[in-house]
Amino acid sequence: MRRWLVVGITAAAAFWLYIDRVCFSTLADPIRTDLGLSDSERNTALGMFFLTYALFQVPVGMLADRYGARRVLTLAFLAWSTVTFATGLVQGLAGLLAMRLLLGVSEAGAYPAAAGLIKAWARPHERGRFSSLVALGGRIGGAIAPWLTVATAALLAGYTWSMWDNPSGVPWRNVFFAYGLCGILVALIFWGLVRDQPPDSPTRPESSSSAHRGAYLPTLCRQFALCFRSANMVLFSLMQFGVNLGWGFLITLMPSYLNEQFDVPLQERGQMQSTALFIGCCGMFFGGWVTDGCRYAFGVRWGRRVPLIIALAGCALALGIVPLLTSPWAVVLVLGVMAFLVDLHNPVLWAFAQDVGGKNVGAALGFGNMWGNLGAALSPVLLGAIREAFDWNAAFMVGAVAFLAATASAACLDATRPVEADPPQR
Template identity: 40%
Template sequence: MSEHESEDHSATDGRSPYEVSPELQSSTPGNRGTTVRYSIIGATTLTAVILYLDRICIAEIAKLDEFKSDLNLSDQQTGWILSAFFFSYALGQVPAGWLSDRFGARKMLPLYICIWSLCTMLTGLATGFAVLIAARLLFGIAQAGCYPTASSLIRRWTPLPTRGTASSIVSFGGRFGGAAAPLLTAWLLSDYLGWRWVLAIYGMVGFFVAAYFWKIFRETPQEHPDCDETECALIAAGDTDTEASGPPPFPPLLPLMRSRAMWLMCALQFGVNIGWVFLVTWLPTYLKDVKNVDPKIGGLMSTIVLFAGIVGMLCGGPLTDFSVRRFGLRWGRSLPLATCYGIAIAAYLSCLYLESAWAFIAAASVVAFATDMSVPGIWAYMQDVGGKNTAAVFGWGNMWGNLGAATTPQLVPIVLKYWDTNGDWHEAFLLFSAGYVVALAAALGINASRKVE
């Protein structure tokens, strides 16, 4: 075991550290005690909806001939626009996470929302490739702080035995926004508005969400005027983390780089995003060019795929919480992840034999379901090992995942150009499957009981 990792086997009064005492259970809602934590999770979930709505809508807009002609874009430039976000999003993860650890979620998350909402509006005002790339890069930096911040506040506002479920609810918000984005955007573009006005409206909504989050949130239960002692005690029960006073160091890079488990988590997230990001970038193009699907039907199909992910997300939280209670922290986090990625591999390989567009959508929906079912386990793992630097630790893993996501939009055109001789995209699906193979192998090696100190 690395000197920078420590394994936690502590328990209290003979109970597992992942259980809440009967006394505190009896004081949960329905008996006595406030429920402010639910409002906090709700506000964070709403933030995640806007996060993904603004992020995913660009895939529907980028396939428009009007978009390309207005900005005089080539297909290669369009690929760069789709991937530019992921590069800056990846590199901004650790610094943005540390800023939230250092200055607090109440200050930083509304600021992040306002910046990315402004960038969404600027994307609609772009007149050429250079301005568009600049807006997308800044957009990625701003969005980089959202999920690390959310993971950190979940750790502070949710009892340990239900962190997976809380993570699934917030992640559900992101997937709901992502699933709604293709259908809503295609509908607005087809019948009501131009692409510039759609981006302007999405951007304005974000400012209202930022104000709502700032109003309702406080850093800890103890600081919230509406949170009573019973709820504070319930949230703290079973949490064995102890935090020293003062701000966290910037950022804990050496412990992260020396942690074998964290490198495995980085490889896991990199591999997952190699396979998953196709569903939110090139899928509309694939349906249009290969399956000859009408754009409106293509928007519906993309939404179906992403809604399958929503169902998986909601299942994943209770699954990881149950697995921890059943198998312990080590395998309770690891085994569900490996199982999800095995299912995704099988679904992608089946695409090599499917001719029907709807059969393909069924297989892609299985990929989305299995992938998103694993996400709450990933979030909970970061909260398990992160301690005081949870946002920065989350950002480190998410950074590598999004480097995988940034790579895929550029790899797909290369694979199609040099290896796909008949235009069926089979070679691309083999690439996506290989990403999940890496993720499965890494999932079997992670150990959530070893904290990054």
């Protein structure tokens, strides 16, 4: 029962992680109006988050390996909730960019730390389903964030602050204040309920080992060196880069595509995008059971490869089909299948990092996430440029090729080969 409580509260943390991350895009236009920003300045602010979020995956993930997931995840939760609250205080572009950069830093270690926590509390055959439930919390948060943000803004519309101009008429500052305070409350609950490992565990927390007590910067460099020297981790990173390069279309360019290709009204475009994302949430839920079932049926090595190969090849096929479709809702359903398959494979990523990471689980997952988020950051830039140079069909073909490259990388992963081999016994 205690193990499920740990999973549930960690999933709640992931839920708020995505609420605080996604709400900015919902409020981006009124923020631009009230702060007097240009479209390019607004877009720059949107992109700044992914830069620091990607670059700090390994450094913060290693802190979780070093000092314990409970401590680091609680501090991260408090930090990103404080940054969310402080976003409501910004006065111009410089402050807004600073908050976006800080949000990326503070959220970067959340999933790597959670992966280490799940490894400690889950039995090996449960890692997939426990990881999927935590990641599902984040996905639900991302899917519900636009609706919840609009509803919260409407609820708080009567509370205005005379010290700030509000020409947009949208109380976006109040939304950030409310989200920040709620996040701090959940962080305190997390600290009170969660421990680094079960009380009956016969081993000490891995973070207390001497391997994690050396100087931080040399150890960080060593972690990067280990990951770059590991063929497994290079393939793991290439796979995530390709996946997010193709999947990024769903959360960045999909509304523009529906508008240009099918002339879909704004409100309906939002409904269509949410529909695809909610279909994806179903994949995240079932992915854990698929992950654990494949491990049981095929063993560790092929049990990790098989679901990745099937899911990512299916994503490539889905993007390849989109140019043939003549109905916007048909496009939504096919992209929903792609989202389902991407989310279905996500628990395998966590389980793979837990399999090969050893005492470096946070760093292993963080290294792959870093390259995945760099792929997400590149996705709208590259696919948008291809669309301008050629057309949308060419952009979909590039996304499909990215998924095929990810499939090839997945086929070569070996979950039986750790990032760092155990030292020989004397």
